[in-house]
Amino acid sequence: MECTLVKKLISKTLKIIKVRDELKTSIKISNSHICNRLHKCFCKIFENREVTTKILLDIESILDYVEDEINIGHWSKVPLDLRRTYTIASFIKMVLCLKFHKNNIDINKLREILRCIDKGLLLGAPLKNNPELLTKAATILSKSIHEHFPEHSLIIESESGGDLKSDEVCNQPQFMFSNIDALEIDFITLPSLEHFSVYFRNQHPLKLQGCIDHWPARTKWKNIEYLIEMAGDRTVPVEIGTQYVDENWSQKLMTLKEFIEKYYIKKEDCIGYLAQHNLFDQIPELKKDIGIPEYCTLCEDYDNFCDPEINCWFGPGGTVSSLHYDPKHNLLAQIYGTKQVLLFAPSDTQFLYPYEETLLRNTSQVDPMMPNLELYPNFKKAKMYKCLLNEGEVLYIPKKWWHHVIALDRSFSVSFWWQ
Template sequence: LEKLVNSLRDDLDYGVWEDLNQLLSHYFARDLDPGEFERSSRYVLEYTWEQLHTGHWKNVPDHWRVAYACIRILRGLYILPGGSEALNKLAQRELLKSALPEFDYSLLLGYPVFDAVATRLASAIHELIEDEIDFQPPIEKRQKQDDHDLDAAGSSPPSLDAFDVGNRPVRALERISRPSLEKFLHLLAQGQPFILTGAMDFWPACQTRNNNRGWSVQSWRRRVGHRLVPIEIGSRYTDEAWGQELMTVSAFIDRYVNNGTGSNESKQPIGYLAQHQLFLQIPELGEDVFTPDYCMVSGMTNTDEATVDSNVWFGPAGTVSPLHHDSDRANLLTQIQGWKYVILYTADQTLLLYPHKDQMLCNTSQVDAEHPDLVEFPKFRQAEGFHGVLGPGEMLFIPPRCWHYIRALTVSFSVNFWWNVLSDFIPPWPTSDCSSQD
């Protein structure tokens, strides 16, 4: 740690580097109480935070993210009680609860130089906090609400007949039960979306009854309730009021999952844990799912699990991913719990889908796929597509460059897997289309 801080001397503002070096000295000397250390680190932390939020995130210099990670790790380690017998259990738990966000902030915003340590510390701290939880009546009430949401998500599947596509040429997705890898390669070459069934029932995350690893609102509150995660605020990312906020999983559940924000009557904004690489932050949740063998089917000889990217999606009914495409990667959306309505269009329909002209949103359609304005977007009525209802234990195969719209019908847990495929399996874009610039 000392060598790392010294290596930042030529990159950071000199005053910032001096403050960081002084924090390091206080850490090793242990000459301040935790409150004094927190106050001493506050200025340099806020200054570094501002550097992270100046301009586009992808353009933030690495040295500011390294400095931010150093500060957060030092603050977290300094807070830890260290097994002091002078502190009662309640006081120790409060110290643990105040230390935990420091490690999550490092994982979420810092350069990943400390990630191996931060993930282990955060997981261990949360387990200690969980062991000390006293289930008072307010928490018991929350458990009942959590169970109610799980029961609702596990109810009978909605009928596809309930989703009106008018006279538009949209047909039901084909459902295929556990195709062999050879069959899947053939389907990949065809380039059509479909629902794949019977291939993930054995995942621990899918086993919600009598299984501590089954994913549910209640189990997430218990296992990761104090962890910080990024939450999207707003019905969809194309809205002007859309934003993001860091909050604990429990706060997210109480504020957005258990209060009916996804109902038609609710006027509250929708919150969504969306497209987050949660398994890098909380690896123990990643042990509850498995990378599907189908992600190894690419037409190439060097595909392995390390090249597959995964994201977690958790939210209430009403969350929407507007009609968009993922460019050249194949995608499997696996539904752990709950139900989602999906609409898809293959790449050859792109000219009928009205992509945004703004380069930042070029992979997103201007059309509300479920409730299109056919006066403003008349060609959309000609687009040939697919639709279906994705339920627990099912996978949706989304071919490369395939446009897709997704709306949660219930509280929902999903994981998607992206992987690269042979260029022969990537369809061409129609001409006069900004998607080719993606």
Template sequence: MATLWSKISAVLPHNEEQFPLQFSDKVESSVVEMLKQSRQQLYSNATSASRMLNAQIIMDFSWEKLNTGTWRHVDKEWRRVYSYGCLFKVAALCREEPSADQVLQAVRTCDMGLLMGAAIMDNILQVVVRILQGDVKKINKGDEESEHTEVKRIKIECHRVPAIKDDLAVPRIKCPSLESFNTNYLLPLKPVILEGIIEHWPALNQHPWSIEYLRSVAGCRTVPVEVGSRYTDEEWSQTLLTVNEFIDRYIINKDGGKGLGYLAQHQLFDQIPELKEDIRPPDYCCLGEGDEDDITVNAWFGPRGTVSPLHQDPQQNFLAQVVGSKYIRLYSPEDTDKLYPHQSQLLHNTSQVEVENPDTERFPEFAEAPYLECVLQPGDVLFIPVRHWHYVRSLELSFSVSFWWS
């Protein structure tokens, strides 16, 4: 059986001359020399300690560059340097017979490169992390049985499903034609729930998404997580956790009932192609101006009680429900003044009103704003027109996928 290093080295360039290291003059010559030294060590008999030291120096130096000023001002060249540092560190960790902990450390290093760096060498970190995942030992049978018990407990938790009045309900339609959807909903910007359009997704049938499936596909992967009851709260923060840590802390143990703990947005699908292969953009996205590469795909995975405050987005949105259910309320952009958006530039797209418990003295006109509402169930896809305000509350453990398109 091939060793882990033989599998990794097979996807690397065959020799030092074929290993690309081109950078602009924005990267100091001393850093380029360090990169070249790490490249040379990759194809020589250097010690693991010296390989690790050089790689860590490259990562630490570029990390400082990544964390100076705002993210949009970070030059892509330094993100590439960081990715190379991650690659060299993974090689140092895996060159000899790595322990299970070293393999997990290598997986985390790849994920940090994928999250914070930029693609290098045909996105080689994505290739390497797939090899590493295959080497991560499966959780033992006892853990699986324990986990199954925990999942059963989650599934039987009670949750209150709001009663939706007929005159306030978002309309539902089953598999409309492209022309019908375009004429009746897209052009007039009317919300609608589309039924039967994602039944073919592997996430709903071939291997239904669940806690067990997420653990098996991505348990050891490090991902961004949003922590707190809602993003407008003072205690809201962002952190990096493995998927297993996130599930244990915010799904199984509920972390003291803090609520919101979402795997954050499109990085999940960028990092873990196995999950992206389980879903498909709705056909109706072809009515937009761009192509499929212009669609932003977001993951929303969290426990019961998580809330997205009333807010609006600058693109059309298909919100597809895969696991669990959500209560959603929608307001037209025509009634923005009655929704009291925050005055700050950072939160100007978010209402100050707590939708299900409004302060009528501070926000007297809110009660006059007309709205539609619905409970989104697995297999439902809600069309949220551009700029439409929407409030979302998970009624149980929930996994949704949204597609933003123009």
């Protein structure tokens, strides 16, 4: 059965290449020696000869080299060609590994290969003529794991045997919304596009109700077993630490199942958060459970309009997004759970003490929940707004509005950023 499975996998994955030559011609690395080795590995995936250990070691070392090059300097400065080369190398490794293990494939080897493809999706970049190459490859592998190894269930149980959906809302004094001295923002149920455009033009936050009640995610994602079934084997980047400005903050790659077990259900010493991740391009199956709100069609410059960037925010209670602003408009949809959001207008930036360093200049040094007025005396001049974002509600955050977000319980949010 294993040999037949691998033949089918190889056949399916090679068929998704639209233009075979693109993979070969898109390999662009300044190191000519590495480039030649990668070309040879590429040719091997179309040969009928046995794959040797030497070839696998070669593609592995090439991937290590390209990954090291990608990790030099700031992510925004990484050449697109280099990331596309990582995409190609990841695909080549997948096919070579399948061929090498064709007679003794098992679930652990398939999961290892799927992890390689996910890393390619996270670090690589879409190819011009094959933009969905790795996405489709990952779908094929993921489906094969569930179809051929059903006995390896991904379902997990809560240690307490309780509900896996939500925690009790935190009730510490700093989370008591009613005691926060701030203006509560407006809310409207199912506003028309014309009505919403008033807030859009005036650049003022607004809470919307009744806008995502029809999303399948509202019910499906509450069942954590559904998420594990759909994406439990997939590798995702998890933020470790309370907030990204902390010294002990870090990121770690792990499967979604590992994240759920370690950080979502169990109570670890540190907080894990699947934050600001484009999960839906990586796993299109989940994108079918949501929709793009029509409010995202409003634009200040229609000549440069593009589809919104969609990110997920999934984690336990207690996750914190430091006070910061984004350069784009944001609709934050709360699938389930509750979040507390504190907001400040761009005109109050002078009172919020942004970091001076370039990478954090959109982040405030002030914790608005417990401001140190000795260090930041002018903070008291800022006008604070507040919002309790409950399940099924959507918060419009205009571009460059400062916002501080705390998850009061287990929650799943989806953000739509658009120009």
